[in-house]
Amino acid sequence: MNKLKKDILAWITVIIFIVIIFVLYNRLEDQYMDLGEDAPIPIELHPLVEEKKDILLEQASNLDIEVVIIEKTRSIRRQNELYAQGRSKQGDIVTYARGGESYHNYGLAIDYTLQDENGEMIWDTQYDGNGNGESDWFEVAELAKNLGFEWGGDWNNFKDYPHLQMDFGLSINQLKRGLRPSYEENKE
Known part of the structure; x- marks a missing residue:
């Protein structure tokens, strides 16, 4: 039982780590760019x-x-x-x-x-x-x-x-x- 708890805890830690990386990546991406799902296609040059x-x-x-x-x-x-x-x-x-x-x-x-x-x-x-x-x-x-x-x-x-x-x-x-x-x- 003790080993099972350790394995579950290890998997939860890995999942939390992946979620944190994903969130940080998206925040970093959003920080440097204008983000919008409905962002229109530009009609003029940037x-x-x-x-x-x-x-x-x-x-x-x-x-x-x-x-x-x-x-x-x-x-x-x-x-x-x-x-x-x-x-x-x-x-x-x-x-x-x-x-x-x-x-x-x-x-x-x-x-x-x-x-x-x-x-x-x-x-x-x-x-x-x-x-x-x-x-x-x-x-x-x-x-x-x-x-x-x-x-x-x-x-x-x-x-x-x-x-x-x-x-x-x-x-x-x-x-x-x-x-x-x-x-x-x-x-x-």
Whole structure:
């Protein structure tokens, strides 16, 4: 009987410990992010992403590189349309993210391209419009990374050269659950 009591006490201790860890984890997560089950899908860029985008455009311009933002926040519907491209619709595959699975859906990503002096969009990642011997695409990517963006051109499985995102340490699953990065705690 004494051994049985010890075993039960040990299991109760383990269960209490797991519950405490779970509660502390959720409090920590909530402390750094706005949490709401019904958190709406943003229709605009997160304020910090917007700020950093503007800085990126200015820094690129200072290097004589004209950057054009071609995509910001996307609706779930628009994301699903892009996902269908190259699958059930004509065109090349441009994304592996369905609606709700892209940082664009949460106002945390932008896509860019370059523009030449004639106003033509440049998709050639080797383009050197400012004549400094370096790819303008890669120069813009470096500027963006220095501002805190993650660049899709660094991804291993699917190179998405136009894509820049700031995930604020949040996974897509967390965003789907309603977690949102706060502005003040992420501002530098």
